[in-house]
Amino acid sequence: MADNQKKHDPAKKAPKIQAVSRMKEIMTNYYIDAKTAREQGKKVAWITSGGPVEPLIAMDVIPVYPENHGAMIGASKMGAQLCEKAEEMGYSRDLCSYARADIADSVQKTGPIGGLPEPDMLVCCNNICGTVLKWYETAARYYKVPLFILDTPFVHTEFSDSARKYVLSQIYEYIAFLETHCGTKMNYDRMEEVGRLSVEGTGLWQAVLDTCAHRPAPMTAFDAFFHLALIVTLRGTRTAVDYYRQLLDELNQRIADGVSMVPDEKYRLLWDNLPVWYKTRWLSEKFAAHDAALVADTYTSAWSGMLPDMGGQTFLEAMAETYTKVYINISIDRMFDIVANMIEKYQVDGMVMHSNRSCKPYSLGQYDLRQMIMDRLGVPTLIIEADMVDERAFSESQIDTRIDAFMETLKS
Amino acid sequence: MITAGIDIGSITAKAALIRDGKLAGTSLQFTGYHAAKAGNAVLETLLDRTGIRRDDIDIIVSTGYGRNSVDFADKAVTEITCHGAGAHFIDPEIRFVVDVGGQDSKVIKIDGTGKVIDFAMNDKCAAGTGRFLEVMARALEADLDDFGRISAEADAPAAISSICTVFAESEVISLISRGESRQNMIAGIHESVASRISAMARRVGVTPPVMMTGGVARNQGVVRALESRMDAEIRVSPHAQLNGAIGAALLAARMQ
Ligand code: SF4
16 A cells, blocks of 8 residues: 555554553552442542542542543543433533533443442532533532532633632632531641642653653653543542652653654654544554654643642642643633743644544634744644544544645655 | 656546656546546556556656555655645646635645645535535536536525535525525525635635635636635636646656
């Protein structure tokens, strides 16, 4: 077959990242723990991926992330079936596919882990989107459990003083909510300890991502998508800190040994938006065949470098600010600054944006952002249209052509 | 040196031969079910026509959606890159290409050497493509080849959705029942196609002079509607449907 890419040469494949097996073990234990919470006399809270999880950990409540579960559904290629089921139940096809897949699996329980452990309470933070509000209200009705909503105002220019007070007062309400439903008081020393671990873990996660600033990169964004799960689910625990230290050591060793994930890395790309979970292997091989490595992404870095300097604030104060200023809760000008920074830091040759049918807050503005990046930084940018979980929104031959054409322009 | 370009599109397969920097011949036929066979057949026809022997061809480049199924090609290159090279060869002044084919439409911004600077594609929906026009021709029981001429007589183009082919078709059917004139409906259909394409073109940023390629370029109605929406004069390529194949043959020559 004629091809404008190199043949896949298995002998040239980079050695696997060893830490992967440890990661799988931790995630398995975590889900076993969550599924057997009742037997252990523990409570389970469902929480949105951008929500402040630290108070839950401090109160010994097991946090469960429906979005992480949605990603697992996507990666197991069960997305289309579950989304269809949700549509049969009456949910619109325009609804986020994490929400559709999770809602359907709550009823059907045929997903990768046979349904999520049922919640005792729900914590919803709207710093990521408005979808989660309605989604969690639905869950609250279905499971008949209490719901706490943390409202984080959008950050247009800066995090104002009134916003700081507003969010912080809700953090205390959040803690009161937990105290009521757990029947115990918050131990604030423990809270600060969890906070320290969270800062340490997210700092280590940033250090892990930073190894890709090295040329050639010891891993790619596709690896980051996988290793992300812990910083989302177990942020604020010793387990996460230890794990990322192990991963960081391994990546540094790869750098020392000259091991790169893409064997002949020539082009360095930046990825925007959520992964296309059911196509990560295909996409990673596709880019590697063009000698292109995705060296960074805006998505996994959303959980990193949290509060490098708490500036004398307590953890709870710092938390109010950090969680409000997450990547998709800020204006496009601030997004541009972050992207421009990453382009420089990781020495990026081009950007690939996933226009994600599901995630409106992430995808809205991408065309403007693209224009800003091309005009001000001269970095070529490609947009591909897909969906993170619903395979029905992915057209392989069309995306194949776009990527090939984009790589041809980068190479010429 | 002789090189060949083969463009396997969704509806037609095209071939072009370049000998020492000049176009030596072209051919075109329906793709049909078997893309690889179509590539071979369209090249054979061209060889017959030009008297060039297969062994005389130094390099073959394939392009189009079926590019990877042309097993005898030396390399596959996307139609984006080929259209840029082809348009530059036909008219070196061109800086922007609008290609509207049977199944997709694309806009390509090129520099003074024919190299692609940016592009956008509509390949998700039949609205804004040749397929859309075919569906409308069927609904109107009209001959697509007459569309350009008929629409020139419109006095007030009908408003027709550019979001979805199926919606647009039902709109046309209700317009027919309301007694709207054919001229206005066809002009409205052209506006619908043009609005979809010009939005995509503006996203990339139109840099005249503009060349239009692809089968739909033969429809003067669409060309006129596009000119006014893009606010730029459009030069229709004399080899509208062959631009991709010509570009592929040119890129083959550069591979030496
Ligand atoms: S809409 Fe986006 S941010 Fe909200 S739950 Fe879905 S993927 Fe997450």
